[in-house]
Amino acid sequence: MKIGFFDSCLEWIPHLETDLELMDLHLSQNDEVFWFNCHSDISFCQPNPYHKKGKCRSCIKRKNKGLSLLNGKVTELSWKDIQTASQIEFPIVHSINDLKSCTTLNFDIGVATASSLVSVIRDSNPDLVKYETLWKNIFLSSYNTYKNVSSAIVEHQLDRVYTFNGRFAPERAVLRACQATGTDCYIHERGNNKNHYMVYENSLPHNRKAFRERMEAAWNNPAVTQEEKLKISHSFFEDRIKGKEQFWVSFVNDQTSGLLPEKWDENKTNIAIFTSSEDELSSISDEWKNTVYDSQIAGIKKILEDAPPEFNFYLRIHPNLIGVNNIETKQLVELNYPNLVIIPPSSKVNTYSLIKQANKVVVFSSTVGVEATYLGTPCILAGISYYRGMDAAYDANSHEELIELLKKELPPKNKENALKYGYVLKTFGTRYQNYEAINLYLGKYKKQYVVGSLLFNYYLRFFSYFGMLSPMKRKIKKFRPYLGLKSN
Numbered sequence: 001m002k003i004g005f006f007d008s009c010l011e012w013i014p015h016l017e018t019d020l021e022l023m024d025l026h027l028s029q030n031d032e033v034f035w036f037n038c039h040s041d042i043s044f045c046q047p048n049p050y051h052k053k054g055k056c057r058s059c060i061k062r063k064n065k066g067l068s069l070l071n072g073k074v075t076e077l078s079w080k081d082i083q084t085a086s087q088i089e090f091p092i093v094h095s096i097n098d099l100k101s102c103t104t105l106n107f108d109i110g111v112a113t114a115s116s117l118v119s120v121i122r123d124s125n126p127d128l129v130k131y132e133t134l135w136k137n138i139f140l141s142s143y144n145t146y147k148n149v150s151s152a153i154v155e156h157q158l159d160r161v162y163t164f165n166g167r168f169a170p171e172r173a174v175l176r177a178c179q180a181t182g183t184d185c186y187i188h189e190r191g192n193n194k195n196h197y198m199v200y201e202n203s204l205p206h207n208r209k210a211f212r213e214r215m216e217a218a219w220n221n222p223a224v225t226q227e228e229k230l231k232i233s234h235s236f237f238e239d240r241i242k243g244k245e246q247f248w249v250s251f252v253n254d255q256t257s258g259l260l261p262e263k264w265d266e267n268k269t270n271i272a273i274f275t276s277s278e279d280e281l282s283s284i285s286d287e288w289k290n291t292v293y294d295s296q297i298a299g300i301k302k303i304l305e306d307a308p309p310e311f312n313f314y315l316r317i318h319p320n321l322i323g324v325n326n327i328e329t330k331q332l333v334e335l336n337y338p339n340l341v342i343i344p345p346s347s348k349v350n351t352y353s354l355i356k357q358a359n360k361v362v363v364f365s366s367t368v369g370v371e372a373t374y375l376g377t378p379c380i381l382a383g384i385s386y387y388r389g390m391d392a393a394y395d396a397n398s399h400e401e402l403i404e405l406l407k408k409e410l411p412p413k414n415k416e417n418a419l420k421y422g423y424v425l426k427t428f429g430t431r432y433q434n435y436e437a438i439n440l441y442l443g444k445y446k447k448q449y450v451v452g453s454l455l456f457n458y459y460l461r462f463f464s465y466f467g468m469l470s471p472m473k474r475k476i477k478k479f480r481p482y483l484g485l486k487s488n
Contacts, residue, residue: 001026004077004161006036006149008045008170010059010066011452015164017435017445018188018197020066022162024434027072034156035067036149037076043085044141046168049120049134058452066450077156079148088143090136096125099135100283106180107146112172113139115283119168123326124282124295138169145173153181160184166204167284175204190247191429194437198429206284211386215424229423236422237374240367241352247425249440251319255350260357261314261341268312271406272358273300274351276365277320278328281384290383292396296364297331299382299399303362304337306403313340316354318366321345360406369393373418378410392417 003026010016023033038045040056048055067074091110093099096118102110116138118124121131128135153161163174166187178185179202187200203210219229236246243250264270278296281288293299304313317332322345333342343349351368352375355361361372364383370392372379379393382402388395392413396402437443444450 001029001031001159002034002157003031004034004036004149004152004156004158005163006145006161006171006174007164008038008042008145009047009164009168010063011047011055013441013450014190014194014197014435014437014443015188016062016066016450017432017443018164019162020070020445020450021197021432021434022188022199023074024071027070027074033072033074034152034158035074035076036152037078041079041082042141042144042170043137044116044134045170046116046119049116049138051137061452062450065448065452066445069446069448069450077152079144080151081147082144083140083147085136085140088140090139093128095128096282099128104143105146107173107176109139109142109146109169109173111283111285112142112169112176115167115172116142116169118279118282121326122277122279122321122324123328124279125327142169142173145170146177149174149177150181153177153183158183160186162186162188162199164188166200167206178202190440191431192247192426194245194440194443196429196431204284206288208287208384208386208388211424212390214428215420218424218427219420230419232426233419233423236426237371237418240371245440252351254319254346254348256348257350258353259348259350260353261343261349263312263341264314264357265312266357269308269310269359270312270314270357271307271360271362272354273303273313273315273362274364274366274368275300275316275318275321275332276363276383277318278364279326281365288384290364292382292398292402293364295328296383297328299364300332300335302399303382303402303406304335304340306399307406309339311339311406313337314343314354314358315340316343316347316349316351317345319345360410362402362406363393370418370421373413374415374422376412376415378412380405380410387417387421390417390421392421 005019005023007015007019026033039060040053043051091102096114100110100114113135117126117131117135120134161174161178161183163171163185165171166175175185185202187205189198189205191198239246243253275296293302300315315335321329335342355368355372355375355377358377361368361377361379362382363369363379365385369379369381369385370387373392380402381388381393381395387393394405394410396405435443435445
C-alpha cells in the first residue's frame with residue numbers, strides 16, 4: 001500500500017509522535033510511506049497562525065528529527081503549486097455565517113476557515129474586518145493544501161492519507177481532498193489518556209453517529225465482562241471528580257472540594273448552568289448546530305427571563321475560558337439578574353459539589369451533563385452533545401420545553417447510559433508502542449525528545465534525569481512554542 005501523511009500541527013506534542021508511530025507501523029508492513037512536506041510553504045497553521053519564521057524553523061527541525069528515528073525510508077513530497085494572495089479571488093463576506101457558506105471545488109473551505117479562525121482568536125463571532133488578514137491567510141492555506149494534496153494523491157496513487165484532527169483548515173482540506181479522489185482518510189487524535197492515540201476511519205472525530213456506534217460496540221463487546229465494564233466506567237467518573245488527568249487536563253484541580261457559592265441558599269430551588277467553550281463547536285458541521293437557541297448567551301438570557309423568579313441560578317463559566325476576553329465572555333460576566341450568581345472561570349467553587357447540591361443542572365454541550373446523571377442530579381440538555389438522544393439527560397427540543405422541564409419535579413435519568421458513555425471515554429484508542437508520554441504535552445519517541453532545539457533537548461534531559469519535570473512544567477509556558485507545546 002501507498003500511505004501518505006499530512007500534519008500541519010507538528011509543534012503540538014504528541015501529534016508528530018503519533019504520525020511517527022503510524023509511519024513505523026506501515027513501514028514494518030512494507031508499505032510505501034509519503035510525507036507531505038512543508039518548509040514554511042503554507043501561510044497558516046494552527047500552532048503558528050501568524051507564520052512566524054522562527055516557529056517554522058523549529059517545526060522543520062522537529063519534523064526532521066522525528067523522521068530520522070523511523071525504521072525505514074519516507075518519501076517527502078514537495079508543494080508544487082503554491083498560489084499567493086494575489087492569485088486567488090477571496091469571497092466578499094460580512095459575517096462568520098457568510099464565510100461558512102463559501103465553497104470551492106466542492107470543498108467547504110469557508111467552514112474550514114471559520115473553524116481555524118475562531119480557535120485562534122477564541123471568539124465564535126469574530127470581526128472579519130479586524131481579522132481580515134488572518135482569515136484570508138487561513139483561506140489561502142486551506143486552498144493550497146486542498147490543491148496540492150489532491151494532485152499528490154493522484155500522481156502517487158496513494159491508497160490512504162493520515163492527518164490530524166480534521167477540524168482545522170489545512171487538515172479539513174486533506175479530508176476533503178481524499179473524499180474528492182475516493183481515497184481513504186484516517187484522522188488521528190488523542191486517545192483515552194496520554195498513553196493512547198485514536199484513529200478515525202473516513203470520519204471526523206466529532207461525528208456523533210460514529211461515536212454512538214463505537215460506544216455501543218464497546219459496551220456490547222463480549223470479550224469484557226459486564227462487571228469489568230462497570231468498574232472501568234465508574235473509574236472514569238470518579239477519576240474526573242478527583243481531578244485526575246485523563247484524555248485532557250482536569251479543570252477541577254485548582255478548585256476547593258465542597259466549596260459552594262457564597263450566596264447558596266439550600267431552601268431555594270437551585271439551578272446550576274454550565275457553559276461550554278462555544279468557539280470549539282461553532283464550525284464543525286451542521287450536526288453540531290444548536291436548534292434550540294441561536295447561541296449559548298442567547299439561551300441563558302431567555303432561560304433567566306422566563307424561568308420562575310423564585311428559582312436561584314448559578315452560572316458556572318467554563319474554566320477553559322480563563323484569560324479569554326471576547327464578546328461571549330464579556331456578555332456572560334455582564335449578565336445582571338437578581339436571582340443569578342455568576343461563578344467566574346477562575347473561581348475555586350467546586351464543579352462537582354455544585355452538581356451534587358443543585359436541584360437541576362442545565363448544560364449546552366458539556367460532559368458535565370452525563371456527570372450530573374452519574375451523580376444523581378437531573379440534567380437538562382439545551383444544545384448538542386455526543387450524548388444527545390442517548391436518554392442520558394433530558395433533551396430539550398425547544399425553549400418552552402426547557403422551561404417546563406425546569407418547573408417539573410424530575411427524577412434523575414437512569415445511570416446506565418451515562419455509564420456507557422464513561423466506558424467508551426475510558427477505553428478508546430490504541431496504546432503507543434514507541435512513544436513514552438511524560439504528561440499530556442511532553443514525551444519521548446524511542447527514548448528521545450523530538451524537539452526543534454538542541455538546547456532544549458539537553459535542558460529536558462537534565463530535568464528528566466533529576467526527576468524535576470513536574471516543577472519545571474509550571475515554568476515552561478513561555479518556551480512552549482519552541483518545544484512543540486500548546487500555548488494555552
